[in-house]
Amino acid sequence: MTGSSSGSGTSRALGYAPAPESRSVVDIAPSYGLFIDGEFTEPADGGTFKTVNPATEEVLCEVSEAGAGDVDRAVRAARRAYERTWSRLPGxxxxxxxxxxxRILQERAREFAVLETLDNGKPIKESRDVDVPLSAAWFFYYAGWADKLRHATGGLPAHPLGVVGQVIPWNFPLMMLAWKVAPALACGNTVVLKPAETTPLTALLFADVCRQAELPPGVVNIVTGAGETGRAVxxxxGVDKIAFTGSTEVGKAIARQVAGTGKPxxxxxxxxxxxxxxxxxxxxQAVEGVVSGIFFNQGHVCCAGSRLLVQESVHEEVLAALRRRLTTLRLGDPMDKNTDIGAINSAGQLARVRELADAGEAEGAQRWSPACELPGQGYWFPPTVFTGVSQAHRIAREEIFGPVLSVLTFRTAEEAVEKANNTPYGLSAGVWTEKGSRALWTAARLRAGVVWTNTYNRFDPASPFGGYKESGYGREGGRHGLDAYLAPDGPDRRGHLGSGTGPGPGAVLEDFR
Amino acid sequence: MSTERLAVRKTYKLYVGGGFPRSESGRSYPVTAVSGGFLANAARASRKDARDAVVAARKAFPGWSGATAYNRGQVLYRVAELLEGRRAQFADEVRAAEGLTRKDAAAVVDAAVDRLVWYAGWADKITQITGAANPVAGPYFNLSTSEPTGVVCALAPRESSLLGLISVVAPVVITGNTAVVAASETGPLPAVSLGEVLATSDVPGGVVNVLTGRTAEIAPALAAHMDVNGLDLAGAPGDLARELETAATHNLKRVLRPCAEDWAAEPGLTRLTHWLETKTVWHPVGT
Incomplete structure (x- = not known):
């Protein structure tokens, strides 16, 4: 492995000179308020917290922590915007x-990519080539649905839900915002969004995009904060629907919180x-897919291919190729355009990754990492492969959310499916075979919402994404993604109106009139 | 001296895994007609019976979900055929359970048969409505299809002992899920008789399991069961619904919340789509 920031790459045949992206394109203010009703405002009952660059531990700025009163203001603003403007607009x-x-996201793409990398620690080539373009694409895709919704529901009347509370994670801060906000607004809802505590900056820059687009005030409100703010949302x-992306533990807590209220x-x-x-x-090809499957975004990916199941007869060959490939990955400065592996997002996450990797070793699995020099400052963890992993090991059962791959073996296709499905999760899976019938046979038996055959970690606004079992419910992306933000036969179809405040007077979408 | 013939009464048992066990607890409870007269002693299922039913449903899931949709449609249609032949028996049971006139009870049974036929027809069509070929921005084949969510437990509506029961069970199984249904507590006898119809049809054992007893006793065991994927609260007593939904969050069951339903009206697709998962498969396109 080459440490791109340390210069040790010069000793290798394929060394690269440093190629840092300039950060001059972004202008980070010393502190940020909450974006409510089209304005940045000071928190009334919350405090402030700092957001840091995980690659350097440099404090980037201070961010407001929204208290319950601030969340209430945001929900009221969203309600006003919903009733007075947004739900009354033609699709x-x-x-x-x-x-x-x-279009504005595309125009300001470089600014967003640099800011995302500074705040999140992911390599600039990923924020530049994946996060930001996909975020723009998500808005472009759902923009087109806004006046075609009756075709998405088979001609049945539908209503927006009202004010939507959205809580998103730190692994793809802008992209998760786009996945949530674009379909919600397309369907006529207004939004109160809480970005993750460690990565609030691109959401706050998105507030500026809303202003440049002259989006009516209150249609999008952004309340920064930690878990307590999320619980308040x-x-x-007054929130009619909750959309959450994050850990299964918090997801269950939200489901408990909402039980009995009738809120979707x-x-x-x-x-x-x-x-x-x-x-x-x-x-x-398989090794390329395995590498991007687990080491893309430092493994901070809910659908990461964290368990490699290799057929016994090719175990040695695949592992040798995998180790060879890992020695060419470049870990280091996320702002360097040649960097493959960036920083772990936070000290807390680094501790969790370390704890689980140590548990893997303690439980008897064999740990391997390429020779790797980690930068002296920031939060770093080397790409790590465990072999000799059994299904009972914690590293085979628990989501590590880091650059750690657990390798298991199988003999028959039936055994592969059995092992793949032996988890409470069911978000995604990968299949590598040159035989079409075997690929389809396997894909049909995997209990997962997304199955990549002979590819991995592909995302597209037209393609539904979401899990089975404890990976959650609902789909984001595609026509299916609209279901999360529409009440197909009116909100009272199942005898409830969400919060009781119900939809506003303009609730029946223009598109359905 | 001539006497009127003494009727041979039926023993009403549970229907679990294709068999008719009594409750393992040995308990029963008296079922009365709306008019107040004694009808029968029904089995009073225990939490253990509920767990046994879930095991049976799980065991039946691979085979049933792996059957072709065409096959599942035919199997459910055959249930309708058998029910049609026993309309008189079911009309009597529904009449006693719901206090309907003879004519109204017959109409309910007819509607139940027709409901089965309606759902049977959906077997090989629903994924054509819910699925999609997705035009992604890259050289990939990308297809979304619907798959059953797994084992679904349903609390059948209390007030509609046959039509309501069939309206909650049919969409569960026609989509390839397997079902555990807690019958109407006050009117469980049509549900047990439906089990007898299922047992003599082509529905594999374990695909539908019928429990009778106290809903408040059975439901929490089903709602908290970690090998159950879905929970239909149609017949949940109001004060119990929140508790059951909370219990269901332990493994994030898909919950269909209770609401006012007109079981006689033509159903929408909600009850079908609620028990379906969307799977999206990608594959590169190239030479």
Missing amino acids: SERAKYLFRIA AGHP VTLELGGKAANIVFDDAAVD
């Missing part, structure tokens, strides 16, 4: 706002995906 007008947002009686909930939670490599797979 074609909502569409144009969303198209504007998509999910528990607010969608949850996109954890995973422990199996990446199954059959003996006839194209090994080099």
Whole structure:
């Protein structure tokens, strides 16, 4: 492995000179307020917290922590915007706002990519080539739905739900915002969004995009904070729907909090995906997929292929190729355009990854990492592969959410499926084989919401994403993603109106009139 | 001296795993007609019976979900055929359970048969409505299809002993799930008789399991069971619904919350789609 920041790469045949992206394109204010009703305002009853660059531990700025009163203000602003403007607009007008947002995201792409990398620690080439373009694409895709919703529901009348509370994670801060906000607004809802505590900055920059797009005040409100702020959003009686992406533990807590209130909930939670490599797979392609499956975004991916299931007969060959490939990965400065592996997002997450990796060793699995020099400052963890892993090991059962791969073996396709499904999660899976019938046979038996065959970690706004079992419920992306933000036959179809405040006077979408 | 013939009464038992066990607890409870007269002693299922039913449903899931949709449609249609032949018996039982006139009870049974036929037809069509070929921005084949969520437990509506029961069970099984249903506590006899119809049809044992007894006793065991994937609260007593939904969060069951339903109206797709998961499969396109 090459430490791109340390310069040790010069000793290798394929060394690269440092190629840092300039951070001059972003302008980070010393402190940020809460974005409520189209304005940045000081928190009334909350405090402040600092957000740091995880690659350097440099404090980037101070951010407001929204208290319950601030969340209440945001929900009221969203309610006003819902009743007075947003739900009354024809779908074609909502569409144009969303198209504007998509275009502004494209225009300011570099700014967003740099800010995302500074705040999150992910390599600039990922924020530049994946997070930001996909975020723009998400708005572009759902913009087009806003005036076509009756075609999505088979002609049945539908209503927006009202004020939507959205809580998103730190692994893809802007992209998760886009996955949540774009379909919600397209369907006529207004939004109170809480970004993750460690990565609030691109959401706050998105507030500026809303202003540039002249989005009516209150349609999007952004309340920064930690778990307590998220609980206030999910528990607010004026919130008509909760959409959450994050850990299964918090997802269950939200489901408990909402039980009995009649509020609709969608949850996109954890995973422990199996990446199954059959003996006839194209090994080099499979290894590329396995590497991107677990080391993309430092493994901070809910659908990461964290369990590699290799057919016994090719175990040695695949592992040798995998180790060879890992020695060429470049870990270091996330702002360097050649960097493959960036920083772990926070000290807390680093401690969790370390704890589970240590448990793997303690339970008897064999740990391996390429020779790797970690930067002296910041939060870092080397790409790590465990072999000799049994299904009972914690590293085979628990979501590590870091660059740690657990390798298990199988003999028959039936055994592969059995092991792949032996988890309470069911978000995603991978299958590598050159035989079409075997790929389809396996895909049909995997209890997972997304199955990548001969590829991995592909995302697209047109493609539904979401899990089975304890990976949550609901889908994001595609026509299916609209279901999370529409009440197909009216909110009272199941005898409830969510919070009781119900939809506003403009509730029946123009598109359905 | 001539006497009127003494009727041979039926013993009403549970229907679990294709068999008719009594409750393992040995308990029963008296079922009365709406008019107040004694009808029968029904088995009073225990929490252990509920767990046994879940085991049976799980065991039946791979086979049933792996059957072709065409096959499942035919099997459910055959249930309708058998029910049609026993309309008189079911009309009597529904009449006693719900206090209906003879004519109204017959109409309810007819509607129940028709409901089965309606759902049977959905077996090989629903995924054509819910699925999608997704035009992703890259060289990938990308297809979303619907799959059953797994084992679904349903609390059948209390007030509609046959039509309501069939309206909650049919959408569960036609989509490839397997079911454990807690029958209407006050009117369980049509549910047990439906089990007899199922047992003599082509529905594999364990695909539908019928429990009778106290809903408040059975439901918490089903709601908290970690090998159950879905929970239909149609017949949940109001004060119990919140507690059951909370218990269901332990493994994030898909919960269908209780609401006012007109069981006679044509159902929408909600009860079908609620027990389906969307699976999206990607594959590269290239030479």
